[in-house]
Amino acid sequence: MTNEEVRDRIARVREQISNEAAKAGRKEPRLLAATKTVPAEQILFAVTECGIDLIGENRVQELTAKYPVLEGRVRQHFIGRLQRNKVKYIIDKVDMIESLDSMELALEIEKQAKKAGRVMDVLLEVNTGREAQKGGFFPEMLEQALGAIAELPHLKVRGLMAVAPVTDSSVKKSRYFAETYQKFIDISQKKLHNIDMSILSMGMTDSFPEAIACGSTEVRLGSALFGSRAAAPGTEEPQQEANRKQK
Numbered sequence: 495m496t497n498e499e500v501r502d503r504i505a506r507v508r509e510q511i512s513n514e515a516a517k518a519g520r521k522e523p524r525l526l527a528a529t530k531t532v533p534a535e536q537i538l539f540a541v542t543e544c545g546i547d548l549i550g551e552n553r554v555q556e557l558t559a560k561y562p563v564l565e566g567r568v569r570q571h572f573i574g575r576l577q578r579n580k581v582k583y584i585i586d587k588v589d590m591i592e593s594l595d596s597m598e599l600a601l602e603i604e605k606q607a608k609k610a611g612r613v614m615d616v617l618l619e620v621n622t623g624r625e626a627q628k629g630g631f632f633p634e635m636l637e638q639a640l641g642a643i644a645e646l647p648h649l650k651v652r653g654l655m656a657v658a659p660v661t662d663s664s665v666k667k668s669r670y671f672a673e674t675y676q677k678f679i680d681i682s683q684k685k686l687h688n689i690d691m692s693i694l695s696m697g698m699t700d701s702f703p704e705a706i707a708c709g710s711t712e713v714r715l716g717s718a719l720f721g722s723r724a725a726a727p728g729t730e731e732p733q734q735e736a737n738r739k740q741k
């Protein structure tokens with residue numbers, strides 16, 4: 495993908511996001527560029543030439559490798575499965591961890607954030623479909639987890655994140671997103687102590703129109719912006735990877 499193609503795609507996707515939001519009578523969600531496998535120089539192009547102001551990486555090693563080029567240029571979120579022993583490598587590099595999927599991980603982020611003298615913004619990953627191969631809190635566990643995380647002084651919850659199951663069915667995607675949105679609203683209305691429910695991160699290339707229609711406030715788009723990824727080892731989708739491991 496050339497830089498010029500990326501520029502065109504970003505423009506077209508922005509238009510599509512606007513249209514979908516208008517059509518559904520929803521506020522326009524924020525665009526996060528999911529940059530796995532995209533070279534740092536092309537990401538920098540998207541940032542400096544195409545107005546991308548938020549990116550997400552889902553592998554620690556990739557994030558730290560590209561960091562010298564991107565440091566201070568763009569907001570970075572971590573969006574992938576995060577192993578506890580790797581939190582220390584990203585704690586001073588990202589603005590948010592969207593994929594907080596267990597209490598154990600929350601405690602490790604608390605420890606490392608305290609050490610680094612900062613507060614880390616997080617989204618709780620919710621596993622709305624209770625899929626066994628996927629991470630995240632089951633919906634019925636969310637409130638209890640939020641109660642515990644609210645007591646950690648170096649974490650600040652900003653909302654929820656969800657990854658839809660892989661399916662060709664638009665109806666199934668919509669149902670998944672609608673259920674997740676309902677959970678988001680239910681929790682928002684409870685006004686839990688020290689919990690800010692302003693972000694609902696859901697929707698990827700194959701599902702963002704449905705996600706926007708269902709109230710997403712942030713879509714995470716990779717291939718729509720940068721083209722399809724080569725299936726090199728270690729570059730799979732989290733869902734594909736999970737499916738493969740399960741086999």
Ligand SMILES: *Cc1c(COP(=O)(O)O)cnc(C)c1O
Pocket residue numbers: 528530552573574657698699700714715716717718731732
């Ligand atoms: C790769 C990735 C995305 C973007 O996926 P596309 O299908 O390329 O848009 C979004 N969220 C997460 C967690 C990802 O790993």
